Amino acid sequence: xxxxxxxxxxxxxxxxxxxxxxxxxxxxAGTGAVSIVAIILSVYxxxxxxxxxxxxxxxxxxxxxxxxxxxxxYAINYYYSGRVAASLFLIFLSLIFTFSDxxxxxxxxxxxxxxxxxIFMASILIxxxxxxxxxxxxxxxxxxxxxxxxxxxxxxxxxxxFLIAFVSWLSARSLEQALGELSIINVNLDRVVAERTQALAxxxxxxxxxxxxxxxxxxSIADGVIVFDKNWNATLANPAIRGMLDIPIELxxxxxxxxxxxxxxxxxxxxxxxxxMIEHGTQPIGxxxxxxxxxxxxSAAQVYDNQRQNIGTVIVFRDFTREAEVERLKSxxxxxxxxxxxxxxxxILGYAEMFKETVYGPMNEKQVNMADxxxxxxxxxxxxxxxxxxxxxxEAGKLTINAQVVKTxxxxxxxxxxxDKSASDKSLKLTSEIDPDLPDAFTGDPARLQQILVxxxxxxxxxxxxxxxxxxxxRHDDNxxxxxxxxxxxxxxxxxxxxxxxxxxxxxxxATRSHGGFGLGLSIVKQLVTLMNGEIKAxxxxxxxxxxxxxxxxxxxxxxxxxxxxx
Amino acid sequence: xxxxxxxxxxxxxxxxxxAEALRRVGYDVENVTDGKAAQERIRADSVPFLVLxxxxxxxxxxxxxxxxMKKGERFSNTWIMITTADARLAEDFRDQVDFxxxxxxxxxxxxxxxxxxxxxxxx
Numbered sequence: 001x002x003x004x005x006x007x008x009x010x011x012x013x014x015x016x017x018x019x020x021x022x023x024x025x026x027x028x029a030g031t032g033a034v035s036i037v038a039i040i041l042s043v044y045x046x047x048x049x050x051x052x053x054x055x056x057x058x059x060x061x062x063x064x065x066x067x068x069x070x071x072x073x074y075a076i077n078y079y080y081s082g083r084v085a086a087s088l089f090l091i092f093l094s095l096i097f098t099f100s101d102x103x104x105x106x107x108x109x110x111x112x113x114x115x116x117x118x119i120f121m122a123s124i125l126i127x128x129x130x131x132x133x134x135x136x137x138x139x140x141x142x143x144x145x146x147x148x149x150x151x152x153x154x155x156x157x158x159x160x161x162f163l164i165a166f167v168s169w170l171s172a173r174s175l176e177q178a179l180g181e182l183s184i185i186n187v188n189l190d191r192v193v194a195e196r197t198q199a200l201a202x203x204x205x206x207x208x209x210x211x212x213x214x215x216x217x218x219x220s221i222a223d224g225v226i227v228f229d230k231n232w233n234a235t236l237a238n239p240a241i242r243g244m245l246d247i248p249i250e251l252x253x254x255x256x257x258x259x260x261x262x263x264x265x266x267x268x269x270x271x272x273x274x275x276x277m278i279e280h281g282t283q284p285i286g287x288x289x290x291x292x293x294x295x296x297x298x299s300a301a302q303v304y305d306n307q308r309q310n311i312g313t314v315i316v317f318r319d320f321t322r323e324a325e326v327e328r329l330k331s332x333x334x335x336x337x338x339x340x341x342x343x344x345x346x347x348i349l350g351y352a353e354m355f356k357e358t359v360y361g362p363m364n365e366k367q368v369n370m371a372d373x374x375x376x377x378x379x380x381x382x383x384x385x386x387x388x389x390x391x392x393x394x395e396a397g398k399l400t401i402n403a404q405v406v407k408t409x410x411x412x413x414x415x416x417x418x419x420d421k422s423a424s425d426k427s428l429k430l431t432s433e434i435d436p437d438l439p440d441a442f443t444g445d446p447a448r449l450q451q452i453l454v455x456x457x458x459x460x461x462x463x464x465x466x467x468x469x470x471x472x473x474x475r476h477d478d479n480x481x482x483x484x485x486x487x488x489x490x491x492x493x494x495x496x497x498x499x500x501x502x503x504x505x506x507x508x509x510x511a512t513r514s515h516g517g518f519g520l521g522l523s524i525v526k527q528l529v530t531l532m533n534g535e536i537k538a539x540x541x542x543x544x545x546x547x548x549x550x551x552x553x554x555x556x557x558x559x560x561x562x563x564x565x566x567x
Numbered sequence: 568x569x570x571x572x573x574x575x576x577x578x579x580x581x582x583x584x585x586a587e588a589l590r591r592v593g594y595d596v597e598n599v600t601d602g603k604a605a606q607e608r609i610r611a612d613s614v615p616f617l618v619l620x621x622x623x624x625x626x627x628x629x630x631x632x633x634x635x636m637k638k639g640e641r642f643s644n645t646w647i648m649i650t651t652a653d654a655r656l657a658e659d660f661r662d663q664v665d666f667x668x669x670x671x672x673x674x675x676x677x678x679x680x681x682x683x684x685x686x687x688x689x690x
Contacts, residue, residue: 335653339623342652343578346671350584353674359587382671
């Protein structure tokens with residue numbers, strides 16, 4: 001079938017021409033088949049000798065001539081020109097029709113209608129207008145035939161031929177037009193398809209480049225990255241993860257998070273942290289895990305698509321071993337420094353006290369006074385060291401809150417014990433009160449609460465020259481209590497209030513020298529309050545004084561009257 | 568009869584100050600400056616009325632000495648006071664001792680505290 005299709009199909013640039021040549025080939029094949037049948041039949045009749053040999057001979061040679069003619073026309077059609085071949089074929093056909101019957105019948109009778117075939121075919125095979133040419137040729141043939149036997153040409157038949165030519169011309173023309181439009185549409189369609197294909201190819205290659213670039217970025221990150229889908233199955237991991245966890249990527253990807261954390265290199269405590277992260281859906285930023293000998297900082301972030309739907313989690317692992325080591329060294333260093341500094345200062349303080357207490361014999365007023373100054377300065381130095389150590393501990397995240405039962409009255413009693421002397425030394429009055437709504441005891445860290453109060457009162461004494469310092473413990477509301485320290489000191493300029501809790505900051509740089517301290521006191525207070533989930537605010541009016549108000553969550557231990565509801 | 572105080576403190580100056588403060592209020596004072604010597608001393612016959620134990624000591628740590636003292640009944644009537652510059656360490660041992668003192672320890676503070684101590688078996 002394919003072979004036959006190839007035989008009749010002629011490929012040319014013009015699809016219209018190809019179509020016409022293909023139709024001609026089909027017609028040639030049909031005619032050729034008819035002539036072969038005629039040849040076979042003639043040969044059969046000649047060998048059987050049933051008919052007159054002369055007549056059959058004419059049919060045989062006529063059929064052979066027709067077959068040869070068809071082959072020649074096919075060759076012209078195939079190799080040279082469709083139009084020439086079609087013209088030859090139609091002339092050939094017309095000639096066959098001319099001699100297919102008696103002259104009378106052909107020019108005037110029943111055979112006339114067969115001439116409509118070449119006229120109609122011309123419009124299809126050559127060009128629409130060529131139907132008129134063939135109408136003319138055939139009219140001439142039948143007129144000549146009629147005259148040859150002394151008859152008038154058959155004019156109605158000639159008019160009929162031209163009418164058929166006209167109809168053929170119209171239909172062939174509209175067919176060609178329709179085909180032409182179709183081919184234009186086809187060309188446009190082809191162009192659009194080509195453009196779309198090109199665009200698609202470009203976007204695909206862009207995406208490939210983009211994906212390649214993202215992969216390259218991911219691959220070049222020194223931190224280990226694992227991407228999990230929303231069921232916590234690892235879908236992607238970068239090569240750095242191999243170096244960090246010392247396991248092949250293939251063992252990471254396609255694994256569920258719960259499987260991964262079963263790895264024996266992960267410390268049990270770290271496993272708990274990671275499990276808590278996925279179970280509670282909370283992702284603290286940068287917590288640490290222990291993996292073999294390594295300390296690894298873990299940061300997790302949820303991934304959302306355009307519709308704000310959670311589609312998974314990205315976890316970044318950073319090797320924190322060195323930093324952790326530095327932190328350990330720093331903490332050891334701080335411990336040593338704290339011990340090594342405090343011990344000699346303790347000795348200075350002790351000897352000065354012994355002088356003052358006349359352990360080594362009587363002293364005159366001036367000597368006692370000097371011993372006092374030694375004690376005071378040493379205590380200041382110790383205070384600074386304590387502040388620095390607290391600050392260092394806070395920065396290392398080591399300062400913790402120890403919740404115990406705190407007796408409200410004890411807080412103020414020990415505050416007075418510690419601070420009364422410092423206040424009276426500056427001729428200031430330190431007063432205090434407890435709001436009756438406040439329970440007798442609550443849960444808190446007594447040492448840290450004490451530290452907050454001491455720092456605030458110390459600060460107030462430092463910046464107050466005349467008047468008093470008042471401390472009040474109060475019930476803020478159902479769930480909160482508060483501490484308030486107010487003074488009658490120089491006050492804080494409004495513009496400075498937002499910065500007073502910053503580390504190493506005092507309102508007036510010169511104050512550091514006149515009042516002592518690095519400005520760490522308030523910063524430590526603020527950090528301690530934050531650590532206790534509380535808040536601190538400052539109110540101040542220049543020359544009239546300042547008030548610091550702290551509110552903290554109130555947790556009342558069992559068996560202690562809440563007071564608040566009792567009244 | 569005067570009360571015996573054992574001061575286990577490697578810093579000579581602090582040991583001097585503590586000793587002076589305790590003598591002021593009538594204590595007899597013995598001083599050891601080293602973990603090993605301290606261990607030998609607490610294993611000796613006479614049990615002190617008060618032990619002042621520094622937690623940072625050469626050779627044997629204050630913690631180990633404390634464990635040894637707490638093991639038997641010998642020290643059950645002795646007041647044990649630990650001294651350290653590390654507030655956290657003091658917190659950790661607060662429940663196991665009578666006093667956990669954070670340095671700096673004032674002369675007057677120690678003197679007044681020691682003066683108030685009565686024999687444990689009389690309380």
